[in-house]
Amino acid sequence: MAVTDSYFGQTLEQTDVSSIPAEPSEDLIYHHRVRHFESARALWSHRDIIYTLAERDFRAQYKQASLGIMWALLSPLLTLLIMMVVFSRVKTFGTEGLPYALFVFVGILSWSFFSGALSNGGQSLLSNKALMAKTQFPRECFPLETMCVNALNTVLSWVPLAILFVIFGRAPAITTLWVPVFILIEIIFAAGICMAVASIIIQMRDLMQVLPIITSLGLFATPVIWPLSNIPSNYHLGGGVYVHRAVVNGHVIPGHWVGGIIINLQMVYGFFNPLGPVIDGARRTMLLGHSPQWNLVGVAALGALTYLTFGYRIFKRLEVNFADIA
Amino acid sequence: MPTLPDGSIQLEHVWKKFRADKTVPKFYDQMTRFRRSIGSGNRYDYRWVLKDITLEVEPGKSLALIGINGSGKTTLLKIISQITYQSAGRCDVAGRIGALLSVTAGIHMELTGKENIFLYGAVMGMGRQSIRTKYDEIVEFAGLADAVDRQVKFYSLGMQMRLGFSIAAFLEPDVLLVDEVLAVGDANFQQKCLKRIGEIVKAGTTLLYVSHDLASVEATCETAVWLADAVAVASGPTREVVSLYRKAVEQNAALTTSTEGLVEILKVEIEASDGGQLRSECDLVVRLRLNSPEAIQANIFLGVSQGSAFPMFIVRHDGSFPAGDCEVVCTMRHVPLSKGRYSLWPAMSAHAGGKGKPLLPWRPAMSFDVMGPDFIKLPEGVMVMSNVYVGSDWEIN
Numbered sequence: 054m055a056v057t058d059s060y061f062g063q064t065l066e067q068t069d070v071s072s073i074p075a076e077p078s079e080d081l082i083y084h085h086r087v088r089h090f091e092s093a094r095a096l097w098s099h100r101d102i103i104y105t106l107a108e109r110d111f112r113a114q115y116k117q118a119s120l121g122i123m124w125a126l127l128s129p130l131l132t133l134l135i136m137m138v139v140f141s142r143v144k145t146f147g148t149e150g151l152p153y154a155l156f157v158f159v160g161i162l163s164w165s166f167f168s169g170a171l172s173n174g175g176q177s178l179l180s181n182k183a184l185m186a187k188t189q190f191p192r193e194c195f196p197l198e199t200m201c202v203n204a205l206n207t208v209l210s211w212v213p214l215a216i217l218f219v220i221f222g223r224a225p226a227i228t229t230l231w232v233p234v235f236i237l238i239e240i241i242f243a244a245g246i247c248m249a250v251a252s253i254i255i256q257m258r259d260l261m262q263v264l265p266i267i268t269s270l271g272l273f274a275t276p277v278i279w280p281l282s283n284i285p286s287n288y289h290l291g292g293g294v295y296v297h298r299a300v301v302n303g304h305v306i307p308g309h310w311v312g313g314i315i316i317n318l319q320m321v322y323g324f325f326n327p328l329g330p331v332i333d334g335a336r337r338t339m340l341l342g343h344s345p346q347w348n349l350v351g352v353a354a355l356g357a358l359t360y361l362t363f364g365y366r367i368f369k370r371l372e373v374n375f376a377d378i379a
Numbered sequence: 380m381p382t383l384p385d386g387s388i389q390l391e392h393v394w395k396k397f398r399a400d401k402t403v404p405k406f407y408d409q410m411t412r413f414r415r416s417i418g419s420g421n422r423y424d425y426r427w428v429l430k431d432i433t434l435e436v437e438p439g440k441s442l443a444l445i446g447i448n449g450s451g452k453t454t455l456l457k458i459i460s461q462i463t464y465q466s467a468g469r470c471d472v473a474g475r476i477g478a479l480l481s482v483t484a485g486i487h488m489e490l491t492g493k494e495n496i497f498l499y500g501a502v503m504g505m506g507r508q509s510i511r512t513k514y515d516e517i518v519e520f521a522g523l524a525d526a527v528d529r530q531v532k533f534y535s536l537g538m539q540m541r542l543g544f545s546i547a548a549f550l551e552p553d554v555l556l557v558d559e560v561l562a563v564g565d566a567n568f569q570q571k572c573l574k575r576i577g578e579i580v581k582a583g584t585t586l587l588y589v590s591h592d593l594a595s596v597e598a599t600c601e602t603a604v605w606l607a608d609a610v611a612v613a614s615g616p617t618r619e620v621v622s623l624y625r626k627a628v629e630q631n632a633a634l635t636t637s638t639e640g641l642v643e644i645l646k647v648e649i650e651a652s653d654g655g656q657l658r659s660e661c662d663l664v665v666r667l668r669l670n671s672p673e674a675i676q677a678n679i680f681l682g683v684s685q686g687s688a689f690p691m692f693i694v695r696h697d698g699s700f701p702a703g704d705c706e707v708v709c710t711m712r713h714v715p716l717s718k719g720r721y722s723l724w725p726a727m728s729a730h731a732g733g734k735g736k737p738l739l740p741w742r743p744a745m746s747f748d749v750m751g752p753d754f755i756k757l758p759e760g761v762m763v764m765s766n767v768y769v770g771s772d773w774e775i776n
Contacts, residue, residue: 065615067623073431073610077394077467085464105501113489116530187484188502189460189476376463377397 085373092369096191103194106181107201114202129210133158133217146279151340152221158214159339160277160332163235166207167243167328168268173199174247175264178255178375186376193368196247200240226342234350235331235338238357242327245360248368255375275326281333284322290314320352327353327360385474386438386553386585388459393468395429395454428454430609432468436602438553441586443596443617445624446606452589455606456480456556459587474553474585477503482543482560483536492518492527492534492542499546513549520575521545522568541568548575555579558589573599593621593687625685626720626746641737642727643670645704647744649723652710659751663714667707667725667744674702675729677738681709682724683716688741690724691716696773710772716749723747 115122133154140153148156177195178185185192218224254260276283293313299306323330330346330353337343383389429451436442444452457463458470460478485499496517500510510517518524521541531539544560557576576599580586590596596603596617603620605613607627613620645668652662665681676699682690694711723746727739 063615065613065619065623067613068611070608070610070612077392077431081392081394081467081469083465083467083469099504101507102501105498105507109487109490109494109498112494113487116489183481183484184502186457186462187478187480189462189478190502190504373464376457 087369087372089369092191092193096193099190099194102190103198103201106194106198107205110199110202111205125206125209126212129206129213130216132161133213136161146283148280149282149341151336152217155217155221155223155340156280156336157278158217159335160275162207162210162214163239163328163332163335164272164275164277165210166203167239167246168271169203169206170200170243170247171250171268172264173203174243175250175254176261177247178251179261192372192375193248193365196251196368197244200243200247204240223340225339228338228342228344231338231345232335234345235334238327238350238354239331241354241361242331242357245357245362245364247364249360249364252368252371252375255378256371275328276332280336281319281322281329284319284329286317286319287315288318290316317348319349323349323352324356324359327357329353383471383473384438386583387471387473388434388436388442388554388585388587389469389471390432390434390455390459391469393429393432393455393458393465393470394427395451395458395463396425396466397428398425427609429458429465432606432611434604434611434614436585436587438474438585439580439583440602441580441588441600443600443603443620444587444589444606445591445593445596445603445621447628450606451609452606453480453558456558456587456589459554460556472554475504476554476556477547477550477552478556478558479544479547479560480556480558482540482547486531486539486543488532489530491530492523495531495542496527496546499543500550503547503550504552505546505550517545517549520548520571537565537568544572548572548579551579551582552584554585554587556587556589559591569595591687593625597621622720628687641672642675642700642739644668644725644739644744645670647723647725649745649747657747657749659717659749660713660715663711665707665709665711665723667709668704669700669707669739670704671700671702671738675700675738677727677729679707679739680724680726680728680741681711682726682741683711683714684722684724684743685719688724691721698773698775700775706776708774708776712772714749716751718749718751720746720748 111125115124118124120127136157137154140157174196177199178192181195185195250260250264254264289310291314293310295308295310296306297308319329330349334345334350334353338345432455434442444455446452454463456478457480458465459472460476460480461470461472462478462480485502486495487498490498496514497507497510501507518527521538521544523538523542523545526534526538531542534542540560547555547557555576573595576586576588580599586600588596588600600617602615603617604611605620605624613623646666647668648666649657650664650666651657652664655661657663678695678697679700680693680695682693684690694709696709700707722743724741724743725739726741727737729738
């Protein structure tokens with residue numbers, strides 16, 4: 054449109070359509086620049102929306118159910134009941150002397166938070182597309198909001214956990230005070246994965262089909278029903294000399310490797326799946342009364358932060374197109 | 380970059396493209412696209428939905444966007460509200476934006492009206508505290524006092540719309556974007572909304588208004604931009620832009636006039652009964668030359684409209700028409716038209732009802748200018764619907 058000296062709109066201006074080029078010139082092309090500091094501030098100033106959307110989903114979940122919000126308590130209790138029946142009959146892994154139901158329930162608590170956040174959060178952009186296409190606020194609100202709902206549901210699952218403690222006549226150890234550290238790591242990890250998955254699903258709906266398979270696979274790849282100690286902490290990768298049998302001071306030492314590369318597989322695993330150290334740490338502190346294994350916790354925190362960084366970057370990179378292709 | 384005062388909008392050479400793939404992006408297509416991207420650098424086919432839009436709104440001013448469906452109005456609003464991003468150009472908006480692009484978007488069907496007021500308010504950028512203080516006003520404005528504790532899925536569409544608009548009406552943003560959302564409300568509520576919009580603008584909010592209802596556009600906005608085929612073809616004072624737009628719509632409609640019906644229009648003439656100029660309150664004589672393949676008994680209608688397919692008034696005659704050519708002369712008495720350009724829409728329908736091919740479909744046949752006094756200046760926020768009754772005399776030769 055011809056820009057004239059007159060104030061816009063005061064006089065009638067008509068545009069000659071043929072004067073408009075077929076393509077915008079190169080220097081006009083819009084590049085979506087993400088300013089992380091400003092995005093974080095915008096997110097903070099819109100935190101009300103996260104709570105409100107979470108409240109919406111939490112309320113809507115139980116609308117028109119005659120037991121209403123009671124279900125939030127009832128369903129984990131029913132899950133617990135089923136578990137108790139099942140685990141009283143099946144062969145179990147070594148649990149360092151812990152009751153298996155208690156051992157597993159701690160794992161299930163944190164796993165169900167993660168898998169719930171993944172499946173709901175992953176689809177949060179899709180399921181809110183009507184809202185997303187018509188309103189403007191930071192898009193991160195959607196995955197974070199579903200995480201809040203999941204967190205609330207998980208907190209309600211602490212009631213059956215308390216019941217289990219009573220049933221087995223135990224009390225949480227004083228080291229339970231470390232648990233918030235694990236919760237924080239898990240939230241960071243889940244947020245990272247959630248944002249990545251949510252933004253990719255918008256473009257590639259294939260992921261939506263694969264997601265349930267990944268989550269059910271993840272249940273077994275994560276120490277939920279087995280202890281983390283099943284992964285060797287000193288794995289011999291190669292090199293060194295194998296000593297077949299040695300007798301030292303009259304003691305017989307069985308065959309073992311001397312030298313070579315020995316790696317702590319638990320730490321490698323913990324980096325890629327921070328849930329491993331999280332679940333293990335929760336069991337250690339809450340049930341056994343040990344203090345956390347800090348090397349594992351550190352690795353898990355590092356892994357979780359890496360996931361969050363990448364997840365957030367992917368989300369911000371793809372954000373430009375959300376409203377157009379959702 | 381100079382900082383703009385709150386409430387101003389500045390768009391410079393804004394372009395927006397949409398993907399125009401013929402297929403959904405299946406794996407095979409992704410591969411094709413990938414191959415093409417190596418070849419020419421173009422990743423996919425696209426079309427421009429906005430081309431080189433430059434516009435500017437100062438704080439507290441109001442701008443209307445008009446244009447036919449698909450001309451890019453809503454996309455432009457979405458770019459201004461930063462729901463989506465432009466492909467090229469610059470878009471600066473200062474201040475808090477309240478975008479009312481769809482009244483039902485933020486509304487969750489399972490929740491009650493009250494819960495929705497808090498939800499929608501928050502989504503639109505209102506703090507919880509300020510919603511609480513305005514809650515009673517919102518409910519009162521929406522007229523939903525009895526229904527707020529009911530789930531919204533049991534509301535009618537009109538009630539949902541009232542709920543959505545009422546929340547937005549009390550947002551008090553610096554920039555308010557309204558996109559064709561009043562269409563569902565009843566006349567009474569529409570009037571109330573227009574009045575409220577006027578109040579908001581008067582309080583200093585910048586308004587961007589999109590509507591097909593030209594009467595309400597003229598009532599609410601000072602300036603207007605007409606978008607056609609992704610291009611802003613005209614901008615300026617609302618009255619002038621709207622009249623340009625009306626002319627174009629009529630021309631378009633006249634172009635599509637075809638021989639769809641059984642009866643063919645050969646010629647249309649309009650003149651004043653005294654042979655002079657067409658003036659307000661004169662008797663209008665319309666001469667139609669029709670060709671019908673067979674003798675028919677039918678209703679013939681003549682409507683007069685201004686810029687839309689909905690007539691301001693319509694006259695009807697029940698008559699029998701001979702086979703072959705015939706001339707219909709209709710005199711409309713004391714036609715209450717003010718100065719301006721109008722369209723004449725003839726139509727014919729058989730008594731049997733809407734079965735088969737219509738005798739003569741509802742299409743504009745010609746447009747005509749009426750001289751006379753300008754239309755009265757309307758009170759603020761009022762629009763005219765032009766429900767006019769005109770007596771008529773008929774004869775068929």
